[in-house]
Amino acid sequence: MYVYDEYDQRIVEDRVKQFRDQTRRYLAGELSGEEFRPLRLQNGLYIQRFAPMLRVAVPYGLMSSAQVRMMAKIARDYDKGYAHISTRQNVQFNWPDLEDVPDILAELATVQMHAIQTSGNCIRNTTTDQFAGVAKDELIDPRPWCEIIRQWSTFHPEFTHLPRKFKIAVNGAVSDRAAIEVHDIGLEAVQNAAGELGFRVSVGGGLGRTPIVGSFINEFLPWQHLISYLDAILRVYNRYGRRDNKYKARIKILVKALTPEVFAERVDAEWAHLKDGPTTLTEAEVARVAAHFIDPAYAALADQDAALAQLDAEHPGFARWRQRNTFAHKRPGYVAVTLSLKPTGVAPGDVTDKQLDAIADLADRYSFGEVRNSHNQNIILADVEQAQLFTLWGELRENGFATPNVGLLTDIICCPGGDFCSLANAKSIPIAEAIQRRFDDLDYLFDIGNIDLNISGCMNACGHHHVGHIGILGVDKKGQEFYQVSLGGSAGRDASLAQILGPSFAEADMADVIDKIIKVYVEQRTDEESFLDTFRRVGVDPFKERVYAANH
Amino acid sequence: MQRIIKNGQVLDETWHLLPKDATLDGISNCDDLIVPLALWREHAHALKARDGGLGVWLEAGEEIEEIADQLDNFQVIALNFPAFTDGRHCSSAYLLRTRYGYKGEVRAIGDVLRDQLLSYQRVGFDAFALRADKDPLDALKAFEEFSEVYQASADQPQPLFRRRA
Ligand code: HEM
Ligand code: SF4
Numbered sequence: 001m002y003v004y005d006e007y008d009q010r011i012v013e014d015r016v017k018q019f020r021d022q023t024r025r026y027l028a029g030e031l032s033g034e035e036f037r038p039l040r041l042q043n044g045l046y047i048q049r050f051a052p053m054l055r056v057a058v059p060y061g062l063m064s065s066a067q068v069r070m071m072a073k074i075a076r077d078y079d080k081g082y083a084h085i086s087t088r089q090n091v092q093f094n095w096p097d098l099e100d101v102p103d104i105l106a107e108l109a110t111v112q113m114h115a116i117q118t119s120g121n122c123i124r125n126t127t128t129d130q131f132a133g134v135a136k137d138e139l140i141d142p143r144p145w146c147e148i149i150r151q152w153s154t155f156h157p158e159f160t161h162l163p164r165k166f167k168i169a170v171n172g173a174v175s176d177r178a179a180i181e182v183h184d185i186g187l188e189a190v191q192n193a194a195g196e197l198g199f200r201v202s203v204g205g206g207l208g209r210t211p212i213v214g215s216f217i218n219e220f221l222p223w224q225h226l227i228s229y230l231d232a233i234l235r236v237y238n239r240y241g242r243r244d245n246k247y248k249a250r251i252k253i254l255v256k257a258l259t260p261e262v263f264a265e266r267v268d269a270e271w272a273h274l275k276d277g278p279t280t281l282t283e284a285e286v287a288r289v290a291a292h293f294i295d296p297a298y299a300a301l302a303d304q305d306a307a308l309a310q311l312d313a314e315h316p317g318f319a320r321w322r323q324r325n326t327f328a329h330k331r332p333g334y335v336a337v338t339l340s341l342k343p344t345g346v347a348p349g350d351v352t353d354k355q356l357d358a359i360a361d362l363a364d365r366y367s368f369g370e371v372r373n374s375h376n377q378n379i380i381l382a383d384v385e386q387a388q389l390f391t392l393w394g395e396l397r398e399n400g401f402a403t404p405n406v407g408l409l410t411d412i413i414c415c416p417g418g419d420f421c422s423l424a425n426a427k428s429i430p431i432a433e434a435i436q437r438r439f440d441d442l443d444y445l446f447d448i449g450n451i452d453l454n455i456s457g458c459m460n461a462c463g464h465h466h467v468g469h470i471g472i473l474g475v476d477k478k479g480q481e482f483y484q485v486s487l488g489g490s491a492g493r494d495a496s497l498a499q500i501l502g503p504s505f506a507e508a509d510m511a512d513v514i515d516k517i518i519k520v521y522v523e524q525r526t527d528e529e530s531f532l533d534t535f536r537r538v539g540v541d542p543f544k545e546r547v548y549a550a551n552h
Numbered sequence: 553m554q555r556i557i558k559n560g561q562v563l564d565e566t567w568h569l570l571p572k573d574a575t576l577d578g579i580s581n582c583d584d585l586i587v588p589l590a591l592w593r594e595h596a597h598a599l600k601a602r603d604g605g606l607g608v609w610l611e612a613g614e615e616i617e618e619i620a621d622q623l624d625n626f627q628v629i630a631l632n633f634p635a636f637t638d639g640r641h642c643s644s645a646y647l648l649r650t651r652y653g654y655k656g657e658v659r660a661i662g663d664v665l666r667d668q669l670l671s672y673q674r675v676g677f678d679a680f681a682l683r684a685d686k687d688p689l690d691a692l693k694a695f696e697e698f699s700e701v702y703q704a705s706a707d708q709p710q711p712l713f714r715r716r717a
Contacts, residue, residue, distance in 0.1 A: 007700050007712060018697045022667065031667075038637055039667055121637070151702045151712070157671035158646050158705065161639030227711075239615070239643050273651060278714060279704050285713040 001062050001370060002147045002292040004112045011154065012109045015116060019043050020102035027099070042160070044090075044118030045101060053420070054093045054101060055118040056108060060128045060146040060170075061089030061373040065360040068371060070111045072356035078104055083356065085341060085349040087413055087464055088167070089127050089373040090118055094420055122160050123153035123234070126168045129177040130374035133293060134382045136330045140189045140197060142172035144290040145226070148281065152227050159234050163241035163249035166234070167206075179375060179491035181205045181214045182467055184251045185233060190220060198222045203233060203263065204255030205495070207461035212252040213495050215260035217267065223286070225271075227279045232271035236263070296368040296383060301333020304386035311390050318393055320442065321404040326389070327380075335386050337367075339379045339401035340411065344436040346400075347429045348414040349377030358399045366392050376413055378406065407450045409518070410436045413464055417457030417474060418481070424457035426474025426481035431455055431510050438511035439518075448518055451531045452491070467491035469532045470517060471498045472510070483510055487517070487543055488535045499540050502548055516546045555688050557669070557680040558657070560695060562688045565681070567607060567628060569661065580604070586630050586659075589614050600625060609661060616644040620652045628679070629654065633662035642675045649676035649706040666691040670698060676706035 004012070019039075026036040040046075044055035056071070063071075071091050075083045078100050084092040096104060108114055117124055126146045133141045149168060153159070159166070169183040180186025186202035198220040205214025221229050237251045255263045312319035327336040339359065342348050351359070359379060363371050366388055367381035374380060379401075384392060396402040405411045412435065415421065417428030432455055439445055454468030465471030467489040475482050482504040489498030505513050518531075520543050525534045535543075554565040567584045574591050576598055584605035592599060592608045599606055607628030608619060619629070629648060631641035641660070648654040659679035660672050669680055669691055682688050704711040 005716070007716065010700050011698065011702070014698045014700075035636070035665060035667075154702055155671070155698070156703050157674035157701075158642045159639065160671050161637050161642070161668075235643050239640055243638060243640075277704075278710050282713070288713075288716075 001064060002059070002143075002289065008151075009109075009112070012112070012114050012116075015114060015155075016102065016105045016109050019105055023098065023102050038120055038161070041120035042117055042122055043101075043105075044115035045098070046119060047422075051095045052098050052101070054096050054104065054115060055086065056091045056093070056113060056115050057118045057125050058090050058113075058373055059150050060126060060132065060143055061130055061375075062143065063371050063373070064111070065363040065369040065371070067111045067113055068356055068360040068363065070107060070113065072353040072360065074104055074107065075353040075356060081354075082350050082352045084347070084416070085351065085373045085377045085379065087349075087375045087377060087415075087462065088125060089130075089375055090125055091373070094416070116154055119165070121162045121164050121166075123156060123162075123166045123168065126150055126153070126170060127178060127183075127375060128170045129173055130372045130376075130378075130380050131177060131327055131336055131382065132172060132372075133295075134329050134331075134334075134336050135173050135175075135177075136328050137174035138172050138330070139174070139191065140172040141290075141293055142170040142178075142189065143293045144286060145172075145187070145189075145199075145223075146170050147289050147292070148226070148286070149230070152230065152279075156234075158231075159238060162234070162238055163243045164246065164251075166237075166251070168230075176491075176493040176495075177375075179464075179467065179495065181493075181495035182207055182211075182464075182491060183214065185230070186214055187226075192220050196222065199226060201229070201233075204252040204260065206250050206252045207464060207466050208250070209247050209459045209461075210250075210252065211461065211466040211497050212256065213497060214252070215255060217260055217264035224281050225275055226281060228274040228277060229267070229271055231274055231279065232267045235270055236266045240266075295331075296370075298331050298334065298383070299385070301331070301385060301387070303332045304389075308386060308389065315390075317404075318390060320446065321393055321402055322389065324404045324408060324446075325402070325406045329383070333386050335384050335389060336380055336382045337384050337389070337392065337396075338374070338406045339381065339396060340403040340406055341378050341401070342405055342411050342436070343400055343403045344410065344440065345433055347416070347419075348412050348432055351379070355399055355401075358395075359401075362392070362395060362399075376406075376411060378411070404442065405445065407452075408445045409439050409448055409451045409453055409514075410445060411453075412436070413452070413454040413468070415456050415462035417455070417463075421457060421462075423460060424474060425459075425476040426457050426483065427507075428455040428457040428463060428472070428474060431472060431474075431483060431507065434507075434511045435514050438515060448522070449530055452489075453514070454489075464491065465489075466497045467495060468498060469535070470514065475504050477504070481507060483507065485513060485517070485547075487540060488532065490532060501540065502544055513547055517543050520546050554681065554684070556659070557682065557688050557691065559678055560692065562692065567605070569609065569630065569681075572611075584627075586628055589618065592619075596622070596625070607657070607659075610641070610644065612638050612640045616647050616652070623648075623652060623654045623656075626656055628657040628659055630659040630661045630681075631677075633660060633664055636663045636665045636668050638663075642671065645672070645676040646706050650709075666694045669694040674701065674705045674707045 182205040201218040202214035372380040418424035455472040456463035456465040457474040471486040484504040486498035586607035609630035
């Protein structure tokens with residue numbers, strides 16, 4: 001993974017000092033709350049329901065075991081003993097004291113971490129595929145490009161006060177596991193006819209109040225021009241994005257108002273001035289950064305198909321886990337393993353300090369000392385030897401990470417909702433739990449197959465409900481919590497937004513409603529058809545009829 | 553008397569910033585004036601004929617392109633921040649310096665606070681009229697807070713990746 005040089009380290013340390021002084025000035029009354037607000041937000045510090053929430057940046061989701069141990073330490077020393085993996089691959093702490101945040105940042109800096117630009121109206125953490133660098137369907141490893149973008153965006157002086165937050169995602173594979181089309185900018189690696197590398201560029205995707213799938217405005221941007229082109233997009237947005245209404249301030253609204261074609265022309269006109277200037281990327285810089293992401297010292301191994309099949313036969317639990325929680329690796333003899341953070345009864349994405357220490361230890365012993373956070377709020381050990389899979393499974397079971405539900409109905413993406421978030425209209429964690437309890441029969445879960453169930457506690461869509469195959473949105477009706485259900489969303493390639501099923505439901509009905517939806521699918525599906533396929537074929541009506549049918 | 557930060561020093565202000573609805577009435581011939589864009593648009597000829605110094609100021613929504621071919625007339629271009637959270641003029645200053653080659657003073661006015669000064673300086677501002685309730689001497693510390701930067705901007709045309717040892 002990327003290792004700081006003296007420049008990177010100095011920038012982060014200078015930032016710690018700067019924020020320490022800003023916090024001091026705020027506490028001393030030299031800075032008003034209003035003046036301090038964007039400063040703390042650009043450092044990932046929210047004021048929440050019970051306490052501040054601190055969002056620590058995990059660039060493109062990648063952490064070393066030393067960094068994971070630091071997360072454990074912070075959870076223990078400054079929080080109530082747990083941390084939360086967010087849908088943007090970052091780590092959040094729900095209970096730190098404001099006064100402690102400078103010390104937390106100082107500790108983070110010792111392991112090359114920070115909380116820079118994890119919130120606020122600036123360029124946020126760039127995200128990517130949790131299987132970057134190991135996936136078989138990869139054209140390029142996106143991580144060096146994410147790191148190049150990280151450096152460009154860190155304290156970019158022109159773009160620290162944008163109209164609204166700004167998120168970039170990069171995909172290097174055939175499948176899209178980075179949800180690039182629902183980001184402000186999505187970058188997809190492509191090759192032209194001459195075999196040269198470039199990026200296909202989408203702009204104006206995003207969720208929230210006005211969910212929009214992005215539009216591709218450039219089919220092939222040669223890699224050398226990545227930064228100058230990003231500068232051009234951001235400049236057009238900074239100058240012409242709406243600032244009169246925060247709900248209309250995101251780039252998606254500007255792209256929609258101008259049309260993607262006109263927006264692209266504006267970007268091209270701006271880019272014409274920047275192209276081939278000093279920000280043009282050099283082979284040397286790309287090679288320098290890429291050198292941090294070369295393959296670890298893989299052993300020359302063979303695939304263990306027969307041995308694993310034997311273990312499967314002897315241990316059905318192992319077979320089930322292997323089927324759901326492992327992912328094919330580009331190297332023979334290796335496999336990527338997802339640690340499920342979604343056992344029933346735990347808030348999706350929550351991990352305790354002890355579990356984090358255990359993960360760091362497992363990463364050291366099984367996966368070259370590295371882990372990745374996924375936008376589905378799970379943690380991945382990307383480089384596990386197949387021959388060690390069975391022992392690893394045993395250790396994961398002991399630590400509560402072996403729930404064999406990755407990609408299944410109970411692998412729910414869920415925002416903190418009314419339990420923690422001051423913006424919530426309704427709780428989301430108890431809804432996730434009720435559904436997990438209802439679908440506790442593993443055979444049935446496996447039979448239902450791949451399904452994304454996403455829950456948000458309000459329109460801000462932190463739980464990505466618009467792009468869930470099933471989405472649940474907390475709504476407020478005369479002070480009562482209700483839940484609106486939508487179907488047919490997808491965050492993958494050719495992303496789609498879900499359609500609202502109809503009037504919303506009370507909390508107590510939610511598990512039943514999901515149950516009915518699943519029954520319709522099971523009845524209607526043809527062989528091998530996933531929930532999403534069936535929905536796309538039969539449409540919303542059969543689901544609507546069943547769910548809203550009079551009870552008899 | 554108001555003081556401003558100019559090139560890293562606190563100086564007494566000598567320019568008069570005319571309000572948005574200013575007219576030519578009562579304008580003295582010799583004062584150094586920063587006039588609103590509307591007045592410049594309407595009375596460029598008369599303003600140029602004066603003996604005093606001339607500057608112009610733009611609202612956050614006024615585009616720098618409006619004056620890009622008239623820059624020779626101004627010793628000062630002031631860019632107004634209606635709120636410190638409104639970063640539009642960071643792009644304007646950058647364009648003034650890098651695209652339009654403006655060499656005179658580029659001044660930040662309006663809701664100008666210490667914690668934004670460093671990035672303002674990076675994009676090309678060299679003068680800062682801090683919000684009246686803030687201490688410019690204290691604000692000078694902002695320029696010392698970082699010793700290295702990643703990106704190219706008006707102050708540093710080479711990104712760090714071209715400068716790394
Ligand atoms: C608890 C404090 C939180 C607050 C106050 C908060 C606030 C917000 C707000 C205001 C938005 C809407 C922004 C917009 O549409 O312009 C948003 C969107 C979002 N948040 Fe959060 N959030 C919180 C926690 C989280 C958590 C825990 C996650 C991940 C699990 C998360 C991930 C996201 C994502 C992915 C979006 C949607 C981005 C998009 O529109 O493209 N947030 N959040
Ligand atoms: S979706 Fe709403 S309730 Fe959930 S975390 Fe985001 S802002 Fe809070």
